[in-house]
Amino acid sequence: MAKQQWKPGNMVYPLPAVMVTCADKSGRYNVMTAAWTGTICSDPPMVYVSVRKNRFSHHMLMETKEYVINLTTEALAQATDFVGVRSGRDMDKFEEMHLTPVMGTLKYAPMIKESPVCIECVVTQVLELGSHDMFIAEVRHVFADEKYMDAAGRFDLAKAKPLAYVHGQYYGIGRHIGRFGFSVQKKKIPSKKKHTGRKK
Amino acid sequence: MAKQQWKPGNMVYPLPAVMVTCADKSGRYNVMTAAWTGTICSDPPMVYVSVRKNRFSHHMLMETKEYVINLTTEALAQATDFVGVRSGRDMDKFEEMHLTPVMGTLKYAPMIKESPVCIECVVTQVLELGSHDMFIAEVRHVFADEKYMDAAGRFDLAKAKPLAYVHGQYYGIGRHIGRFGFSVQKKKIPSKKKHTGRKK
Numbered sequence: 001m002a003k004q005q006w007k008p009g010n011m012v013y014p015l016p017a018v019m020v021t022c023a024d025k026s027g028r029y030n031v032m033t034a035a036w037t038g039t040i041c042s043d044p045p046m047v048y049v050s051v052r053k054n055r056f057s058h059h060m061l062m063e064t065k066e067y068v069i070n071l072t073t074e075a076l077a078q079a080t081d082f083v084g085v086r087s088g089r090d091m092d093k094f095e096e097m098h099l100t101p102v103m104g105t106l107k108y109a110p111m112i113k114e115s116p117v118c119i120e121c122v123v124t125q126v127l128e129l130g131s132h133d134m135f136i137a138e139v140r141h142v143f144a145d146e147k148y149m150d151a152a153g154r155f156d157l158a159k160a161k162p163l164a165y166v167h168g169q170y171y172g173i174g175r176h177i178g179r180f181g182f183s184v185q186k187k188k189i190p191s192k193k194k195h196t197g198r199k200k
Numbered sequence: 201m202a203k204q205q206w207k208p209g210n211m212v213y214p215l216p217a218v219m220v221t222c223a224d225k226s227g228r229y230n231v232m233t234a235a236w237t238g239t240i241c242s243d244p245p246m247v248y249v250s251v252r253k254n255r256f257s258h259h260m261l262m263e264t265k266e267y268v269i270n271l272t273t274e275a276l277a278q279a280t281d282f283v284g285v286r287s288g289r290d291m292d293k294f295e296e297m298h299l300t301p302v303m304g305t306l307k308y309a310p311m312i313k314e315s316p317v318c319i320e321c322v323v324t325q326v327l328e329l330g331s332h333d334m335f336i337a338e339v340r341h342v343f344a345d346e347k348y349m350d351a352a353g354r355f356d357l358a359k360a361k362p363l364a365y366v367h368g369q370y371y372g373i374g375r376h377i378g379r380f381g382f383s384v385q386k387k388k389i390p391s392k393k394k395h396t397g398r399k400k
Contacts, residue, residue, distance in 0.1 A: 002346045003318070005304075008245040008339035011317050012238055012269055013357055014216055014364045014373060038212055038238035040250050041329035045208040050240050069212055074377060081383035104205070117211050118203070127336075129241035136327075139208040146202045157213055157367045164214045164364055164373060167357045168380045173214060173364060174372035177274060182370075183281035 017080050017165040019070040019115065020049050021101070022060040023108040029101060031093050031112065032057045033084030035165040036132060037069060045139040047121055050132035056088040061135055064108040065123035070115035074161040074172045079114075081170065105141050116160035118143040217280050217365040219270040219315065220249050221301070222260040223308040229301055231293050231312065232257045233284025235365040236332060237269060245339040247321055250332035256288040261335055264308040265323035270315035274361040274372050279314075281370065305341050316360035318343040 015035040023029035036050035049067060051058050061067055072080040079097035086093060094101050094112075101110035104120050111118035121137035148159045164171045215235040223229035236250035249267060251258050261267055272280040279297035286293060294301050294312075301310035304320050311318035321337035348359045364371045 003343040004346055004349075006342040006344060009342050010239045010242055010245050010339075011271070011319055011342050011344070011357075012216055012218065012247055013271065014214055014362055015238060016212055016214055018212065036239045036241075038215060039210045039236045040248065040327075040334050041236075041332040042210055043331040044329075045210050046329055047212055048240065071211070071213065074375075077377045078383050081378065081380065085381050085384050119211055127240075129244075129246055131243040132241040134240050139210075142206040142209050142211050143203040144206060144211070146204055149204075155367070157211075158369065158371065162214055162366065163377070165380075166362065166373060167355070169358065170377040170379070170382075171358065172374035172377060173366060174374035175274075177277045177363070177370040177372060178281065179370070180365075180368050181281065181285050183278050184285050 011167070013166045014164040014171070015166075017072055017163045017170060019072055019076075019080055019083055019099075019112055020051075020057065020067050021070060021110050021112060022057050022064065022067045023110065024060045024063050025108065027108070029094070029108075029110050030057050030060060030088035031083045031099065032088070033080055040136065046124075046137065047119065047139060048134050048136050050129070050134045052132055058133070061123065062126070066106045066109040067121050067123070067135065067137065068104070068106070068109050068111045069119040069121060070112040071117040071119075071157070071160070072163040073116060074163060076114060077163055077170055080163060104143055111143060116145045116148055116162070117157065211367070213366045214364040214371070215366075217272055217363045217370060219272055219276075219280055219283055219299075219312055220251075220257065220267050221270060221310050221312060222257050222264065222267040223310065224260045224263050225308065227308070229294070229308075229310050230257050230260060230288035231283045231299065232288070233280055240336065246324075246337065247319065247339060248334050248336050250329070250334045252332055258333070261323065262326070266306045266309040267321050267323070267335065267337065268304070268306070268309050268311045269319040269321060270312040271317040271319075271357075271360070272363040273316060274363060276314060277363055277370055280363060304343055311343060316345045316348055316362070317357065
């Protein structure tokens with residue numbers, strides 16, 4: 001086996017590069033990038049975001065137990081990266097990156113208007129794991145931009161050109177390979193005789 | 201805001217479409233697909249996989265508390281999808297999909313030889329969340345295929361053409377957008393006068 005054995009590390013990829021928004025009780029809000037995020041349960045729909053204790057967002061998450069996962073796009077790549085390396089202690093990152101905070105149904109945490117999908121979450125549990133605290137949450141509402149609905153009324157996230165994070169690098173989404181279940185779909189076997197609908 | 205408000209749902213994407221391998225104590229092993237997976241802590245490196253109780257792998261995970269996250273590629277798309285829709289109760293999915301089980305350092309759970317990256321994990325906690333149980337684990341070792349190392353000896357996962365899962369659809373990885381931190385990198389400002397290294 002031509003594989004190298006490495007020490008333990010973070011190698012699960014591709015991941016979503018999302019912008020997480022939250023606020024404190026006074027109404028001050030912040031936005032940060034996270035790739036340590038994902039779905040942990042289908043029903044009820046539950047997600048998580050893992051955040052270092054020294055992040056400016058951390059005390060807001062602890063205080064109001066709310067956050068919004070804002071999906072990102074190739075067009076938002078610059079903003080997504082920037083809010084991941086700069087701190088809200090030093091600036092209003094919304095203003096800096098021309099992001100628009102809008103309130104959905106949560107009490108404190110705003111959504112990002114420019115995001116194609118905003119997922120409102122309420123924290124149910126915090127796990128202290130080491131470098132990161134994991135904020136486990138239930139999804140309360142999902143807001144999705146109408147411009148990515150297809151002709152059949154289905155939401156087509158690929159149209160938004162979502163951003164992926166792969167081992168320190170940002171990528172767009174590439175070629176479509178198939179839909180879930182494609183490997184077992186029965187191929188239509190062409191019948192040798194065509195039914196003409198007429199009696200012989 | 202031209203956004204539709206939806207009921208709670210699973211909308212965090214793109215996600216990795218991984219193959220999870222595990223075994224029972226008798227040595228019978230299985231492989232299943234998971235997109236409800238990701239990194240939850242950097243140090244120690246910790247990951248999770250969420251699995252429905254009725255999945256054939258579930259009792260193996262409970263019994264041996266081990267699993268391997270095997271990353272997938274465009275070339276493995278057919279196998280990845282197939283092991284997600286068929287059950288190990290009915291067949292040996294390794295054999296069916298021409299996947300090769302190889303042992304790494306874990307006691308029970310095999311890795312998939314054909315996978316570019318295999319992440320060996322030991323379960324530390326199981327959270328019962330609803331439809332899914334979340335298997336929180338520490339990463340013990342990472343095995344990475346040497347053929348994806350670049351000239352500088354860095355592992356380049358993109359070369360393996362990793363598979364992404366986006367809202368019911370499989371995609372490849374697309375164009376490279378930048379590396380983490382690209383938004384704040386200083387551009388080299390060309391100096392007007394070239395230093396020639398000679399005295400005037």
